[in-house]
Amino acid sequence: MRAARLMTTTDTTPQENHVTGATIWLTGLPSAGKTTIAHELAGRLRDEDHRVEILDGDEIREFLSAGLGFDRADRHTNVQRIGFVAELLASHGVKVLVPVIAPYADSREAVRKRHQAEGTAFVEVHVATPVEVCSVRDVKGLYAKQAAGEISGLTGVDDPYEVPETPDLRIESQNQTVQESAAQLHALLTERGLL
Numbered sequence: 001m002r003a004a005r006l007m008t009t010t011d012t013t014p015q016e017n018h019v020t021g022a023t024i025w026l027t028g029l030p031s032a033g034k035t036t037i038a039h040e041l042a043g044r045l046r047d048e049d050h051r052v053e054i055l056d057g058d059e060i061r062e063f064l065s066a067g068l069g070f071d072r073a074d075r076h077t078n079v080q081r082i083g084f085v086a087e088l089l090a091s092h093g094v095k096v097l098v099p100v101i102a103p104y105a106d107s108r109e110a111v112r113k114r115h116q117a118e119g120t121a122f123v124e125v126h127v128a129t130p131v132e133v134c135s136v137r138d139v140k141g142l143y144a145k146q147a148a149g150e151i152s153g154l155t156g157v158d159d160p161y162e163v164p165e166t167p168d169l170r171i172e173s174q175n176q177t178v179q180e181s182a183a184q185l186h187a188l189l190t191e192r193g194l195l
Contacts, residue, residue: 019051021090022194023083023115024185025098027108027164028127029156030142031134033173033181034099037127040182042097050095050195055082057100070153076107083111090120095194103155105162121194125185126167131156133174 024041026034035056042052060082061068068074079102086096102108108124115122134156135143146154153159164170169188171181189195 019093020121020194021051021093021095022121022123022189023086023090023096023098023111024123024125024189025086025100025102025108025111026125026127027100027102027167028129029131029134029161030101030154031137031139032127032129033137033171033178034101034127036178037171037173037181037185038097038099040178041185044182044186045095045195048195051093052095052097053089054097054099055086057082060085060100070159072104075102076104076110079104079107080110083114086111087115087118087120087122090115090122091118095189101155101161103159103161105164108164121192123169123188123192123194124164124167125169125171126164127171127173127181128163129173 024038026038028034035054038054042054045052061078064081064085065078068078079100082098082100082102086098089096102111112122112124129137138144142151142154143157145151146157155161169185171184173181176184186195
């Protein structure tokens with residue numbers, strides 16, 4: 001268990017209804033729409049005066065997980081590091097949006113258990129965009145590079161992606177707008193008493 005958390009001045013401000021933190025983890029294939037949905041929701045939450053952070057997978061790789069590769073062990077380590085930072089922020093009243101693939105069920109479950117042990121809310125969202133749609137979107141050109149033989153180990157193509165069996169929410173981004181996807185997630189957070 002972590003040592004007693006420090007109280008900050010924001011803990012006693014009139015906006016006490018906005019100091020409930022939570023980690024909202026958006027898992028899904030590359031180019032599923034995780035980051036786009038996270039940014040849309042973050043904007044809405046900031047407009048409502050919530051404290052929000054987005055833990056971008058590429059930024060974490062560069063600054064916190066530099067040197068890690070993409071084998072199963074390194075992917076697990078990366079997810080645990082992100083989960084630790086997310087829980088720390090969430091425990092201090094931040095809504096933490098984590099648009100990170102996290103391809104392995106045991107890695108995601110370990111993060112959930114850490115949150116449960118600390119009494120911090122954790123919401124798992126599966127952005128369930130089919131690989132056929134993701135490969136057409138191909139935001140970072142990864143599917144094209146994999147098809148050309150330039151890279152290997154692409155999640156959902158030649159590396160496993162373990163689909164969440166019981167996520168808190170499943171979003172089919174190919175069937176609705178980004179705004180509708182963010183609204184769906186916002187509604188869940190409201191329903192859970194996190195907003």
